[in-house]
Amino acid sequence: MQLIPIRSAKGAYLTDYDDRVYLDAISSWWVNIFGHQNPTINAAIIDQLQKLEHVILAGFSHEPAIELAERLVQLTPPGLDKVFYADNGSSAIEVAMKMSFHYWQNTGHPKRTRYINLSNSYHGETIGALAVGDVALYKETYEPLLLKPITVPSPDCYLREEGVDWEQHSRQMFEHMEQTLAKHSGEVCAVIIEPLVQCAGNMRMYHPVYLELLSDACKRHNVHLIADEVAVGFARTGTLFACEQANISPDFMCLSKGLTGGYLPLSAVLTSNQVYEAFYDRYENLTAFLHSHSYTGNALACRTAVAVLDIFEQQPVLETNALTAAHMARRLSELEDHPHVGDIRQTGMIAAFEMVPDRRSKTPYPWQERRGMRVYRHALDAGILLRPLANTIYFMPPYILSEHEIDRMMDVAISGLNHAVS
Numbered sequence: 001m002q003l004i005p006i007r008s009a010k011g012a013y014l015t016d017y018d019d020r021v022y023l024d025a026i027s028s029w030w031v032n033i034f035g036h037q038n039p040t041i042n043a044a045i046i047d048q049l050q051k052l053e054h055v056i057l058a059g060f061s062h063e064p065a066i067e068l069a070e071r072l073v074q075l076t077p078p079g080l081d082k083v084f085y086a087d088n089g090s091s092a093i094e095v096a097m098k099m100s101f102h103y104w105q106n107t108g109h110p111k112r113t114r115y116i117n118l119s120n121s122y123h124g125e126t127i128g129a130l131a132v133g134d135v136a137l138y139k140e141t142y143e144p145l146l147l148k149p150i151t152v153p154s155p156d157c158y159l160r161e162e163g164v165d166w167e168q169h170s171r172q173m174f175e176h177m178e179q180t181l182a183k184h185s186g187e188v189c190a191v192i193i194e195p196l197v198q199c200a201g202n203m204r205m206y207h208p209v210y211l212e213l214l215s216d217a218c219k220r221h222n223v224h225l226i227a228d229e230v231a232v233g234f235a236r237t238g239t240l241f242a243c244e245q246a247n248i249s250p251d252f253m254c255l256s257k258g259l260t261g262g263y264l265p266l267s268a269v270l271t272s273n274q275v276y277e278a279f280y281d282r283y284e285n286l287t288a289f290l291h292s293h294s295y296t297g298n299a300l301a302c303r304t305a306v307a308v309l310d311i312f313e314q315q316p317v318l319e320t321n322a323l324t325a326a327h328m329a330r331r332l333s334e335l336e337d338h339p340h341v342g343d344i345r346q347t348g349m350i351a352a353f354e355m356v357p358d359r360r361s362k363t364p365y366p367w368q369e370r371r372g373m374r375v376y377r378h379a380l381d382a383g384i385l386l387r388p389l390a391n392t393i394y395f396m397p398p399y400i401l402s403e404h405e406i407d408r409m410m411d412v413a414i415s416g417l418n419h420a421v422s
């Protein structure tokens with residue numbers, strides 16, 4: 001497959017060297033929420049560039065890092081009062097995993113060395129983050145290198161039985177988690193989950209009730225909850241953070257991707273004062289959390305994130321997204337009776353459908369047939385960037401698309417589907 005070098009981009013459009021234009025329906029891997037060359041973000045970066053591009057964030061600090069931390073604490077669920085910076089989503093997961101483990105070490109629980117995760121989960125591809133994911137395609141090769149999580153079946157509502165709704169299914173599936181926590185809590189640091197949508201695991205979704213039950217159970221069993229909002233944070237699911245839909249405050253919340261609107265690599269791990277206090281001690285006691293990336297809290301990246309928060313403050317993003325999401329839902333409903341569509345699902349600004357040989361049996365097309373690739377190629381020819389995950393065609397558009405642009409994106413996806421199943 002030929003790579004497509006991009007010469008420039010503006011709003012939701014990418015332009016290549018042959019002047020072909022592509023509508024980026026997946027926000028450049030889910031990061032570019034407010035479009036390319038966004039005037040607010042560009043201006044902030046230019047201004048910051050003239051003051052300070054980067055400085056070591058150990059023993060030193062700077063205004064954008066402080067302002068961003070203060071504003072994230074205000075915006076995230078109550079109880080998340082401290083911010084640790086890293087520079088990408090996977091690193092944020094590593095930080096949360098290490099910090100949780102280390103908290104238990106510092107507080108006299110040395111046997112807590114394991115993590116509970118969900119089947120079909122994805123948390124990144126560095127060794128620690130890969131270990132707590134469960135997508136075989138990315139993980140299998142490295143299995144001998146990886147720590148072994150305790151994997152609980154996902155509440156994925158695609159797998160629910162007929163006549164069972166999302167909430168019932170999610171509740172039923174929680175039983176597995178409850179039993180696992182009851183059995184293993186003494187050896188577990190944390191449960192790690194992607195709230196509401198397992199994105200890289202083919203956009204599988206579940207009901208917020210699962211998060212409610214999980215948060216309650218983690219508290220009862222005295223185990224941390226790590227919410228990986230790397231992909232679902234920043235209004236992707238209909239609320240600023242997905243955890244809000246279950247009204248929960250996790251012990252750790254990992255943020256990246258939309259945090260800088262797709263401009264620069266940055267991530268943040270939010271946690272509680274209680275966790276912070278477990279590390280804060282006299283130097284000789286050696287309880288500090290030592291995790292330092294060179295570009296931690298980069299000033300340009302932090303200022304970019306501040307500009308993203310300004311956009312959220314100045315524009316009715318959630319309200320606009322609700323209208324856009326409703327329009328996507330209307331268009332998707334056209335596929336309800338399609339003989340090769342096994343499921344249509346949506347959570348806010350994430351929508352997906354499943355290509356299947358037969359809609360009654362949900363047996364997937366064999367992966368070797370690469371039907372998703374046919375959709376990808378078809379869409380590119382029509383000027384739309386879609387990037388199906390195996391047989392799942394999904395949409396994660398930037399928040400700036402008009403109804404007309406959503407229509408174009410949907411029309412091309414539907415013709416791509418018909419082409420791929422023919």
Ligand code: PMP
Pocket residue numbers: 088089090091093122123124125194199200228229230231232256257
């Ligand atoms: N967690 C989730 C839920 C993700 O979707 C991703 C990236 N797709 C990551 C972590 C890893 O982020 P990064 O690619 O920035 O390392």
